[in-house]
Amino acid sequence: MNEVxxxxxxxxxxxxxxxxxxxxxxxxxxxxxxxxxxxxxxxLNGAGVGTxxxxxxxxxxxxxxxxxxxxxxxxxxxLKVDVLSKKLSLQNPDTRFICHKNFLTPANAxxxxxxxxxxxxxxxNFGTRYLVNDSCVILNKPLIYGAVEGFEGQVSVLNYKxxxxxxxxxxxxxxxxxxxxxxxxxxxxxxxxxxxGTYQAMEVIKMLxxxxxxxxxxxxxxxxxxxxHFKIAVKAIAANRNIKQLKEFYAVPxxxxxxxxxxxxxxKDWIQGGKKIxxxxxxxxxxxxxxxxxxxxxxxxxxxxxxxxxxxxxxPVVIICQTGVRSDGAALLxxxxxxxxxxxxLQGGLSSHQ
Numbered sequence: 001m002n003e004v005x006x007x008x009x010x011x012x013x014x015x016x017x018x019x020x021x022x023x024x025x026x027x028x029x030x031x032x033x034x035x036x037x038x039x040x041x042x043x044l045n046g047a048g049v050g051t052x053x054x055x056x057x058x059x060x061x062x063x064x065x066x067x068x069x070x071x072x073x074x075x076x077x078x079l080k081v082d083v084l085s086k087k088l089s090l091q092n093p094d095t096r097f098i099c100h101k102n103f104l105t106p107a108n109a110x111x112x113x114x115x116x117x118x119x120x121x122x123x124x125n126f127g128t129r130y131l132v133n134d135s136c137v138i139l140n141k142p143l144i145y146g147a148v149e150g151f152e153g154q155v156s157v158l159n160y161k162x163x164x165x166x167x168x169x170x171x172x173x174x175x176x177x178x179x180x181x182x183x184x185x186x187x188x189x190x191x192x193x194x195x196x197g198t199y200q201a202m203e204v205i206k207m208l209x210x211x212x213x214x215x216x217x218x219x220x221x222x223x224x225x226x227x228x229h230f231k232i233a234v235k236a237i238a239a240n241r242n243i244k245q246l247k248e249f250y251a252v253p254x255x256x257x258x259x260x261x262x263x264x265x266x267x268k269d270w271i272q273g274g275k276k277i278x279x280x281x282x283x284x285x286x287x288x289x290x291x292x293x294x295x296x297x298x299x300x301x302x303x304x305x306x307x308x309x310x311x312x313x314x315x316p317v318v319i320i321c322q323t324g325v326r327s328d329g330a331a332l333l334x335x336x337x338x339x340x341x342x343x344x345x346l347q348g349g350l351s352s353h354q
Contacts, residue, residue: 001094006048019209020048024094026208027051029116031104031132033080034058035067035193036146036200037122042070043201045088045095049208052088053098053116054081067190104128106246109135118204120144121166122197127250133158133166137243142207145169146200148188153196155220156234157203159241163216167240192224260331262318262344270318271295278317282330291350293320301326304333316342324349 001024003010003017010017028049030037033056041052058080060071068080075083085097100112104123113119113135121132121143129145136143136159143158145166159165199220206212218231270277271294279296281288288298299307301321311317317334319327327345334343 001048005092005094009047014211015209019211022209023048023205024050026118027053027116028118028120028204028208029053029055029113030120030122031055031128032122032124033084034064034122034124035148035188035190036124036197037120038068038070038080038084039194039197040120040122040146040201040204041084041088042091043198044204045092047201047205048092048094049204050094051096051098051116053100053112054085055100055102055104055112056081057101057103067188067193069190069194104131104135106131106248106250109246110139113141114139116141118142118144118207120146120200120204122146122200129166129170130172131246131250134243134246137165137241138245144200144203144207146196148192148196150187151189151192151223151225153192153199153222153224155196155199155203155215155222156218157207157214157216160207160214160216162236162241164234164236165240168237169219169234189224195222195224260344261324261328261347263347267293267318267346276315278312278315280311280317280319280330281321282319282326283321287322293350296320301330304330308334313342316344318344318346320346320350322349323351 001021006020009015010020026049028044028051030041030052033041033054037054037056041054044052060075060078060080060083062073062076065071065073070087071083079101081099081101085099088095089097102108104112109131119132119136119141121129123129123132133143142160143166145154145156145158147154156169157163203215207214217234217236219234220229220231222229279293281292281296281298282301282304284300285298292298297310299310319330321327324345324347327349331343331345
């Protein structure tokens with residue numbers, strides 16, 4: 001460890017060389033290498049955390065760049081964890097990076113998480129959050145939670161010294177789980193996840209070095225439009241720590257690289273040529289009633305998990321929505337659950353089919 005590199009931190013009253021050495025010996029896992037995970041990894045790397053694990057299977061797309069500013073256009077199509085670890089290794093050669101080039105699943109979660117001291121949830125969907133939480137409860141690992149929506153962000157420390165878990169703050173809601181929304185669907189401005197990811201990094205440092213007061217038992221909410229910060233006290237529920245094994249299924253994260261797409265020209269040719277296909281519109285009923293494609297059936301995304309039997313999987317299935325975001329999520333859900341191959345998402349959605 002190069003003490004000169006960390007001299008400003010070592011000089012801090014209440015921190016010193018002992019705390020710096022603790023960071024150097026620590027292992028932190030970051031689940032998600034996107035808007036939250038990128039700034040969190042960057043500042044933990046700069047602070048001198050010895051080992052950083054990165055879990056993600058997603059690739060860089062152009063829509064990532066406004067909020068994942070460590071990436072550039074020349075890296076579009078590359079794995080996020082590969083690019084992130086390479087760049088951060090140049091920033092700090094002392095750090096050891098471990099890249100887990102897959103999404104976290106019930107099959108791999110416990111094996112991946114068990115070797116780390118602290119876990120950072122930098123995911124963007126409900127299913128992964130519940131999976132990370134349940135894994136940390138089983139393995140008794142502290143969890144740093146962060147999330148963003150609109151102009152608001154949240155941070156908390158979970159599963160720490162008998163404190164609350166994620167389920168204590170957000171009891172599982174099946175409708176939410178099956179919606180599979182992420183920031184591509186809800187919209188986000190890049191400054192917000194950078195802010196929340198940095199807050200997560202600070203909570204990690206506090207926990208590893210035993211300085212300050214962790215956010216355990218409190219949910220910090222940040223409203224960037226009014227620049228207001230306030231805490232909500234959260235009570236620990238003992239029953240939520242009584243988790244012995246993972247579920248067989250948690251809602252899957254959306255990754256466009258896993259989803260087959262069909263462009264509007266090809267779909268028009270299929271329809272006009274009389275090709276037998278199944279078209280499923282996953283928008284809300286009120287959207288479907290205004291416009292759709294000939295022969296399409298309406299199964300809103302929130303109901304897809306329960307209404308899959310209505311889909312004729314003997315034919316190629318084309319999933320449509322307004323912009324292509326919800327259809328990507330629906331197509332991936334069907335692929336993961338049924339191991340299907342003839343499921344397509346309409347590229348660009350109905351807006352590209354006019």
